[in-house]
Amino acid sequence: MKKIVAINLGSTSTKIAYYEDENCVFKDNIKHSPEELNDFATIWDQQDYRTEKIVNYLNEKGIHISGLDAVVTRGGHTEPIVGGVYRVSEKMLEQSGSEKYGNHATDVGLRIVKEFSKQGPQAFTVDPPTTDEFEPLARYSGIPFIERRSSFHVLNHRAAGMQYAKDIGKNYEDLNLVVVHMGGGISIAAHKKGKLVDANNAIDGDGPFSTNRCCTVPIGDLIKLCYSGDYTYPKIRKLINGQSGLMGYVGENDAKIVQDRALAGDAKCKEVMEAMCYQIAKEIGADATVLKGKVDAIVFTGGMAYSDWIVGMVSDYVGYIAPIAVYPGEYEMQSLALNTLAALNGEKEIRELK
Structure with a gap:
């Protein structure tokens, strides 16, 4: 059984989901008030704050980073790349940190999962926002x-x-x-x-x-x-x-x-x-x-x-x-977790920005 934690840092929230294989055991959305976020001059300054929120939440659920197979985050901003499952590499962090290709809370997510990987799990991102199919x-x-x-x-x-x-x-x-x-x-x-x-x-x-x-x-x-x-x-x-x-x-x-x-x-x-x-x-x-x-x-x-x-x-x-079709909420957590599971099982290629 593969144990996967997916995180998704939005501008005003942090979403967390825990999967065992294809089954979502729990998920939640931690909201951050304007008063809390105003204390930080840049999104990079939020890293410790966001990490603490994630770790505390997982600990309350009895989940420890060291016991996971993978942690995956909605991707940050790098050079244009094809879609897919990517291992979070040093080059990815370097490009994300440069702000050359954009800047958002998701860029902090890359740093967080990379730090988590030092405790054992592999660190991934899936279909990052700079996936490029423009004509x-x-x-x-x-x-x-x-x-x-x-x-x-x-x-x-x-x-x-x-x-x-x-x-x-x-x-x-x-x-x-x-x-x-x-x-x-x-x-x-x-x-x-x-x-x-x-x-x-x-x-x-x-x-x-x-x-x-x-x-x-x-x-x-x-x-x-x-x-x-x-x-x-x-x-x-x-x-x-x-x-x-x-x-x-x-x-x-x-x-x-x-x-x-x-x-x-x-x-x-x-x-x-x-x-x-x-x-x-x-x-x-x-x-x-x-x-x-x-x-x-x-x-x-x-x-x-x-x-x-x-x-x-x-x-x-x-x-x-x-015609209008409405799909409230998001399918991002499911996509992050299930694509990561497929990569861990050898069903999808694991790409790396080098």
């Missing part, structure tokens, strides 16, 4: 030396798309889908016959604003802000990914709380939520265009997909494009 035209930014790159929730996108295909009795590779991941970050991608050919950079690049990040902003105003003298590089990074979006507008990064306030009559919260949904719909429309209007379904997933109100607002804009 050539999707890479153009307008500035020759700046290229649009694949950096989003690839793991859950593919898992949700494959689950939808399975549920309707078709092959994922035969469908054109627009998949909408709505969590701490929001990413929308065009899935063209099994390939993720275009998507917004959900970390700090473009697309809708989300719970605590801004994504697309007027570029001229952002440049002025950077040179205003009021912001250092770390401060501007924290502003665009940590203190913007819902957090910036209404001081709260939990979409459920903002929704409840909106439905209770808070006009500001209502308008901000409507604006977020408006931006999500615009991005869905853009990806439908990438697929030349030949869209088999729009698939909603992520934590905010539990909200009929949010899904309904977006659907009012885009329901004419294709």
Whole structure:
């Protein structure tokens, strides 16, 4: 029997799941308040805090790192690579730490599982966010030396798309889908016959604003802000990914709380939520265009997909494009654990960034 712990560090939460072979024995989601996270200047400073939360939780469940076969995390940011199961290597940590390819709490996850591996288990990541299947035209930014790159929730996108295909009795590779991941970050991608050919950079690049990040902003105003003298590089990074979006507008990064306030009559919260949904719909429309209007379904997933109100607002804009399918929550933990199990059993190749 293989014992596997999967972790998934989001911007405002840490998800943990424990598997024995293909069976999920338990899973949980540890939420982190804005007050706790504000104590850290960068995500790297969160490593000890996040590690302690994970270890304490596992100890309460009677699980010890030394008794595991593998620990696996949702991947961080490296050079573009093909999808699959990867051993966490020193080169992967080096590239992740450089922030050259992006920066998110998942990058801390790589460091945590690598440290855990010193106690015995193997350390892996699966379908990292820099998995790159973009078509050539999707890479153009307008500035020759700046290229649009694949950096989003690839793991859950593919898992949700494959689950939808399975549920309707078709092959994922035969469908054109627009998949909408709505969590701490929001990413929308065009899935063209099994390939993720275009998507917004959900970390700090473009697309809708989300719970605590801004994504697309007027570029001229952002440049002025950077040179205003009021912001250092770390401060501007924290502003665009940590203190913007819902957090910036209404001081709260939990979409459920903002929704409840909106439905209770808070006009500001209502308008901000409507604006977020408006931006999500615009991005869905853009990806439908990438697929030349030949869209088999729009698939909603992520934590905010539990909200009929949010899904309904977006659907009012885009329901004419294709049928709507809703898969609340995420399939990331299942995908992390089962792909790792397959690798341990020799059924999948274990890749390594060298």
